[in-house]
Amino acid sequence: MAAQVPLVDYLVLGDEPHLVANECTECGARFFDHRNACASCGGTQFKKVDVATTGTLRAFTIVAFAAPGVPVPFVAGVVDCDGTSVRGNVVNVEPDPDHVTTGMKVRLTTFPIGTDEAGTEAVGFGFEPAA
Amino acid sequence: MAEDVWILGIHMTKFGKHPDKDTVDLASEAALNALADGGVTMKDMGVLAAGSLMSAGGGIGQQLQKQIGQTGIPVYNVANACATGATALRTVVMSVKAGESDMGLAVGVEKLAGAGLLAGGSRKQDSPNWTPAGRYGAVAAVDGRIGTETMPGVFAQIGMEYGHRYGGTSFELFARISEKNHAHSTLNPLAAYTKRMTLEEIMGDVMIAYPNTRPMCSANCDGAAAAVVVSGSKLKTLSLEQQRRAVKIAASVLTTDPWEEACQVLPNVNTLTRNAAKTAYEAAGVGPEDLDLVELHDCFATAELVHYDNLMLCQEGGAADFFSSGATWRDGRTPVNVSGGLQSKGHPIAATGIANIWEVCHHLRNEAGDRQIAGAKVGLAHVIGLGSACGVHILEKAAA
Numbered sequence: 074m075a076a077q078v079p080l081v082d083y084l085v086l087g088d089e090p091h092l093v094a095n096e097c098t099e100c101g102a103r104f105f106d107h108r109n110a111c112a113s114c115g116g117t118q119f120k121k122v123d124v125a126t127t128g129t130l131r132a133f134t135i136v137a138f139a140a141p142g143v144p145v146p147f148v149a150g151v152v153d154c155d156g157t158s159v160r161g162n163v164v165n166v167e168p169d170p171d172h173v174t175t176g177m178k179v180r181l182t183t184f185p186i187g188t189d190e191a192g193t194e195a196v197g198f199g200f201e202p203a204a
Numbered sequence: 205m206a207e208d209v210w211i212l213g214i215h216m217t218k219f220g221k222h223p224d225k226d227t228v229d230l231a232s233e234a235a236l237n238a239l240a241d242g243g244v245t246m247k248d249m250g251v252l253a254a255g256s257l258m259s260a261g262g263g264i265g266q267q268l269q270k271q272i273g274q275t276g277i278p279v280y281n282v283a284n285a286c287a288t289g290a291t292a293l294r295t296v297v298m299s300v301k302a303g304e305s306d307m308g309l310a311v312g313v314e315k316l317a318g319a320g321l322l323a324g325g326s327r328k329q330d331s332p333n334w335t336p337a338g339r340y341g342a343v344a345a346v347d348g349r350i351g352t353e354t355m356p357g358v359f360a361q362i363g364m365e366y367g368h369r370y371g372g373t374s375f376e377l378f379a380r381i382s383e384k385n386h387a388h389s390t391l392n393p394l395a396a397y398t399k400r401m402t403l404e405e406i407m408g409d410v411m412i413a414y415p416n417t418r419p420m421c422s423a424n425c426d427g428a429a430a431a432v433v434v435s436g437s438k439l440k441t442l443s444l445e446q447q448r449r450a451v452k453i454a455a456s457v458l459t460t461d462p463w464e465e466a467c468q469v470l471p472n473v474n475t476l477t478r479n480a481a482k483t484a485y486e487a488a489g490v491g492p493e494d495l496d497l498v499e500l501h502d503c504f505a506t507a508e509l510v511h512y513d514n515l516m517l518c519q520e521g522g523a524a525d526f527f528s529s530g531a532t533w534r535d536g537r538t539p540v541n542v543s544g545g546l547q548s549k550g551h552p553i554a555a556t557g558i559a560n561i562w563e564v565c566h567h568l569r570n571e572a573g574d575r576q577i578a579g580a581k582v583g584l585a586h587v588i589g590l591g592s593a594c595g596v597h598i599l600e601k602a603a604a
Contacts, residue, residue, distance in 0.1 A: 079343075080346065081340045081341055081342045082336055082342075083340065105469075131368055132361040133364055134352065134356075134361050134414055135411075136348070136356075136357045136414075139324065139354060139357075141327065142327040142329075143347060147352075149357055150351065150361065157465075158466035158470070160469035170375070191334075193334055198350075
């Protein structure tokens with residue numbers, strides 16, 4: 074099996090792919106990116122925490138017009154994963170408002186996005202209908 | 205007690221395509237006409253604040269001085285996303301309130317005609333070797349792979365989230381908001397687009413990011429706006445005509461977004477707007493029910509809906525019902541965007557935060573012609589720039 078690399082460093086691959094967040098040890102605020110200090114309380118200590126892999130779609134749009142090179146249409150959304158909001162595409166669903174609705178239950182899924190010259194496969198994530 | 209501050213003169217250029225004018229030409233046109241409108245000259249100005257977001261490094265303030273008067277006054281070049289114009293105005297207001305100057309000029313200008321998507325508008329080719337970079341350690345571009353960075357898509361989600369929380373929204377409801385603004389624009393000769401559109405035309409137009417079709421998105425165009433601010437004590441020394449036409453800035457507020465869960469994945473345009481509105485109502489001693497007209501930041505139809513709620517024009521969660529009642533049409537209880545709004549008047553970014561003040565002043569001075577809101581005495585102008593910054597100004601007609 075080819076070597077794999079996650080699209081972003083907050084995606085953990087393996088048998089049970091999941092997202093991780095940097096959680097402020099003072100106030101519990103969660104961030105997916107590297108922070109110098111907590112935007113909520115100013116604390117400077119963070120710990121890695123796993124984010125729930127299932128959630129509820131709280132907002133979405135169906136992007137029909139995007140930059141050249143971005144395949145359209147696609148569904149972009151915000152998923153409430155047990156209290157942690159996650160940005161991601163909704164995949165494995167017809168990209169139309171009859172099939173995508175706010176409030177729908179979704180779960181994390183991963184998929185290859187391409188292979189580089191060294192033969193390493195990059196893996197992205199999205200959310201698919203859970204029901 | 206800090207000085208009262210007033211708008212003495214104000215002007216907006218025609219919004220639209222100005223292929224024969226550059227940003228400095230447009231800024232000069234707005235500035236010279238605002239000065240003339242106030243019956244003053246550059247020699248009377250103690251401070252200048254100016255913004256042009258797409259050329260924010262260029263020093264638009266000094267460039268403008270070269271064309272209209274190098275008087276040696278302090279210049280503040282400001283950039284604050286779509287709140288740039290409001291920030292320029294507020295910079296001058298702060299200078300006057302602080303007593304550093306008794307008159308100042310604020311200018312916003314942008315050349316955007318023909319521009320496409322302003323964010324997420326390009327995607328680099330993937331690198332031949334996956335190498336983590338940036339604060340997310342991304343090995344490739346994430347726009348389109350992890351959600352969307354395009355503004356129509358971001359604001360679409362903001363509207364959809366409101367609908368998820370409170371109910372009552374639909375594609376048709378959002379399109380009806382756009383229908384209202386396009387109808388209003390037919391009375392505004394300075395708007396970039398003045399064509400009335402039917403609901404069917406709006407819903408059937410090119411989809412950009414569901415539920416926003418093309419006419420439900422703000423229009424990229426060229427334009428400029430400028431305002432002359434004067435202190436209350438200086439105004440008393442001016443002519444009765446100048447005093448009669450002056451418009452009081454009863455509140456000038458700027459906020460940013462306080463941290464909240466989820467703001468890292470979808471900008472929260474709600475809390476900072478609500479905070480700005482609360483502060484502004486308190487400062488002005490008025491409430492939403494006192495407003496005769498509102499110009500709010502309808503960068504997309506989905507945004508206008510949430511700001512009805514954020515500006516407390518309706519009960520919390522009641523924006524859909526509020527709109528459906530007809531309240532925000534020009535003959536309704538709280539007319540919103542009688543200028544046509546950003547969807548039809550246009551959105552030359554840095555000009556917008558002064559152009560909306562111009563619209564409100566026009567009505568308070570009873571000079572708005574065919575689109576005059578009869579007897580208007582108090583109005584509110586709101587802008588928001590993602591990042592985020594929110595400007596709210598409350599304006600009052602002169603008592604005289």
